[in-house]
Amino acid sequence: MMNKYADVLIIGAGLSGLTAAAKAAEQGKKVMLVAKGMGAVGLSSGCIDLWGYNLKDPNQVCQEPVAEIAGLCTMNPQHPYARLQDVLEESLLFFRRICHENHNPYLDNRGGNWLLPTALGTLRPTYLVPASMAVGDLQQVSCFLVVGFRELKDFYPDVLVANLKKSGALQAHCRLNSLMVSAGGGELSPNTLAHRLENPRVLVRIVDQIKPHLLPGAVLLFPPVLGERWDSRVAKNLAENLGHPVYEVANIPPALPGQRLQQMLLHHVKGQGVEVVIGCTVNGARVAGKRCTEVQATGAGKKIRIFAKTVVLATGSFLGGGLESEPGKAWESIFRLPVETGREKWSARDFLAMEGHLFNQKGIKVNEYLQPVDDQGQVIIENVLITGANLAGCNYPIEKCGNGVAVASGYKAGKLAGEAGE
Amino acid sequence: MSSDHRFALDNCIKCSICVSHCPVARVTDKFAGPKQNGPDLERFRLEEPAAVHSSIGYCSNCKGCDVACPSGVAISAMNCRAKGEYVSLHGASLRDKILARVEWMGKAARLAPSLVNRLAGFQPLRLLAEKMLGVSAVMTLPRYAEKTFLELYKSKNIDEKKTKVLYYPGCYVNYNAPEVGLALAEVLAHNNIQLEVEQFNCCGLPLITNGLLDMARDQAKNNLEKLQGYINKGYHIITTCPSCNLTLRREYQKLFQLNTDSLNEKMLDAFEYLGMLLQQGKMVARFEELPLRIGYHQPCHLKAAGCGVPSREILQLIPGLRVEDLDAGCCGLSGSYGFKKEKYAISQEIGRNGFNAVKELGVHQVISECGMCQLQIHHLTGAAVYHPLQVLAQACGPGRWLAK
Numbered sequence: 034m035m036n037k038y039a040d041v042l043i044i045g046a047g048l049s050g051l052t053a054a055a056k057a058a059e060q061g062k063k064v065m066l067v068a069k070g071m072g073a074v075g076l077s078s079g080c081i082d083l084w085g086y087n088l089k090d091p092n093q094v095c096q097e098p099v100a101e102i103a104g105l106c107t108m109n110p111q112h113p114y115a116r117l118q119d120v121l122e123e124s125l126l127f128f129r130r131i132c133h134e135n136h137n138p139y140l141d142n143r144g145g146n147w148l149l150p151t152a153l154g155t156l157r158p159t160y161l162v163p164a165s166m167a168v169g170d171l172q173q174v175s176c177f178l179v180v181g182f183r184e185l186k187d188f189y190p191d192v193l194v195a196n197l198k199k200s201g202a203l204q205a206h207c208r209l210n211s212l213m214v215s216a217g218g219g220e221l222s223p224n225t226l227a228h229r230l231e232n233p234r235v236l237v238r239i240v241d242q243i244k245p246h247l248l249p250g251a252v253l254l255f256p257p258v259l260g261e262r263w264d265s266r267v268a269k270n271l272a273e274n275l276g277h278p279v280y281e282v283a284n285i286p287p288a289l290p291g292q293r294l295q296q297m298l299l300h301h302v303k304g305q306g307v308e309v310v311i312g313c314t315v316n317g318a319r320v321a322g323k324r325c326t327e328v329q330a331t332g333a334g335k336k337i338r339i340f341a342k343t344v345v346l347a348t349g350s351f352l353g354g355g356l357e358s359e360p361g362k363a364w365e366s367i368f369r370l371p372v373e374t375g376r377e378k379w380s381a382r383d384f385l386a387m388e389g390h391l392f393n394q395k396g397i398k399v400n401e402y403l404q405p406v407d408d409q410g411q412v413i414i415e416n417v418l419i420t421g422a423n424l425a426g427c428n429y430p431i432e433k434c435g436n437g438v439a440v441a442s443g444y445k446a447g448k449l450a451g452e453a454g455e
Numbered sequence: 456m457s458s459d460h461r462f463a464l465d466n467c468i469k470c471s472i473c474v475s476h477c478p479v480a481r482v483t484d485k486f487a488g489p490k491q492n493g494p495d496l497e498r499f500r501l502e503e504p505a506a507v508h509s510s511i512g513y514c515s516n517c518k519g520c521d522v523a524c525p526s527g528v529a530i531s532a533m534n535c536r537a538k539g540e541y542v543s544l545h546g547a548s549l550r551d552k553i554l555a556r557v558e559w560m561g562k563a564a565r566l567a568p569s570l571v572n573r574l575a576g577f578q579p580l581r582l583l584a585e586k587m588l589g590v591s592a593v594m595t596l597p598r599y600a601e602k603t604f605l606e607l608y609k610s611k612n613i614d615e616k617k618t619k620v621l622y623y624p625g626c627y628v629n630y631n632a633p634e635v636g637l638a639l640a641e642v643l644a645h646n647n648i649q650l651e652v653e654q655f656n657c658c659g660l661p662l663i664t665n666g667l668l669d670m671a672r673d674q675a676k677n678n679l680e681k682l683q684g685y686i687n688k689g690y691h692i693i694t695t696c697p698s699c700n701l702t703l704r705r706e707y708q709k710l711f712q713l714n715t716d717s718l719n720e721k722m723l724d725a726f727e728y729l730g731m732l733l734q735q736g737k738m739v740a741r742f743e744e745l746p747l748r749i750g751y752h753q754p755c756h757l758k759a760a761g762c763g764v765p766s767r768e769i770l771q772l773i774p775g776l777r778v779e780d781l782d783a784g785c786c787g788l789s790g791s792y793g794f795k796k797e798k799y800a801i802s803q804e805i806g807r808n809g810f811n812a813v814k815e816l817g818v819h820q821v822i823s824e825c826g827m828c829q830l831q832i833h834h835l836t837g838a839a840v841y842h843p844l845q846v847l848a849q850a851c852g853p854g855r856w857l858a859k
Binding site: 034035036037065068069070071072073075076219220221222223224225228261286287292299300303304308309310311312313314331332333334335336337352353354 | 468470471472474475476480481482483484488521522523524525526527701704705708715719720727730731734758759760761762763764767780782
């Protein structure tokens, strides 16, 4: 059997796991990251949501997410943010620094939320966005041109235009036009199209097709396929050649901005010396007293034992397999940490219910050091730290806080693991 | 259909992570992608085995889908079976039948290796082969060695007291790159361990990827029987080719339902074995300084083994050596795939990331465990490409392991 040794073992390759790996490695620790598969950040919008709507009036977009989160922590001390407030701003700076260093800058909207159009023409509040998605104040735009590709399913400019018109977020006389262009034929997935657009000759042909339709002052909206890699110049080149601002809007997965963020973070942590093993499933652990002494994993049929001083559990919720359930009960899948179930119904009647679904709030309770605790608040395992969607108490689809909790908790776990003594 | 298999199929949540990580689907729309060909069509194949899409021929079997899948779906095995089904329905081309028989080609080339090498570089013949057979006229062909590894390796007088391990060299080392096997013997001798050899069949991977599953199954049974004999005698089995390793341990079980439990326990990549010695304090970690900065390319099939990069820890012990990860994904060649006329351009397009990474890092030497990856990186960049064992052998003492 193969043995591996590390100071810090991260289980999971999502946003919180990768952030934890980056932070722990920065502090000079020997870090290993294992994951069953590619994490969910590649399926995300690529934007970092912090807090979407006002606590008092959920119909209003939250203007100051950081201040709102401070209020939330007093109101709801069970929310994960209540354990993360001390590092929240620090973690966002850290995240932005990594993005900046890797030529994939993430922008904030002067401390407030961005309100960005989606592929459906709805508006979505979010806190940090890649430069290619940062459409500024919609009220300032006199004309939008929404461009789709004939080769791409799942993006219909007319739908975006029709819904954005109805949104009431635009100035009264804002003109909205749509245009379909061709990138050379075929029926392409977002990735194949993004790859094709990296070819300068293809881009020239796209520019030629768009130019006759440009009105003065037009801002162009595209599906999120403008470039493969995190440091791609496709969006910039398009904007330069057209002489108009060009942005990508959020769309259903698989969309490129989330994948770019994932690839960038993986590349970054590997560069920091983190050993990354994807396709390796952790299926058990040995716990002596209150310490995890060994983690057991299987990679392609082969058993591996991993010995680490600190383990960061970033395996996600039910969808990612971090939590498991049966009718009436739920538990964490590796350490069998308890997940409180209660007597209420786990889901609302409507799929898109405004109050969200209770199962999204299920997770592991932690103390301020992110250690798992039981009903009485007693630490269950000292050297296991919990992050991201493994944490109990957040209703991320409704609150718009998933990636914010992931960055802050990943950062904090990485920092704590980095500070852990010998 | 085993319940295991059914379970794996039901695990697919249609998230498309596999599609977005497929190197082939990234660069071409000729391949419908791992999800459609795999779990999507597999539902139909539960009732009708012939439900295979012709684009399955464009799967390169890199297994990136298996690695990316967070739900444990055996996507590549479904695709391999589908390709087998497609070939059993429509037949394989003469070219594919030839390219699949790597062992047979190696044996045939034995008759006159230098002539074969010369003909492989003779452009009119290559153009003819492209026209008649569909083998790309521009892809660099692997060179055959003057003598096979099995001919070159003389087990020095067997010392019964020494620890002995069995080596499964695979076709590439035996016929094309015997220096890799010799480097392994050198490194093990440095650690007082004796390497034993045996005649094996090709692991069968080229047959599998060309859809000739029945023939691959027969070779699998032969190989497994022989290997089991050594395992029963207490041997560790060492491999240097990640694709052979994965095929023997994993594909035999996934595709042919053969029991590979003891192989999973006893068959180790050379660096895994050395790592084990190191951890047990049994490794002679006395290395000469090697002031080199080299790139490292992780082969897809080593990635798919899910145990990281076993050479990493050991190469770090060599003073002066700096290994930089190319982190460029699939090289694009995928065994016989990139030699096929209609796939050559796809293969080169996939490999562009590797080309860019070598240029960006400014390295002139690259190491990689897989012979085919080595060939492709050399073809793309002109860099000298070695197996990491050659670097380690060089650090163990005299000899010219990095000469090319």
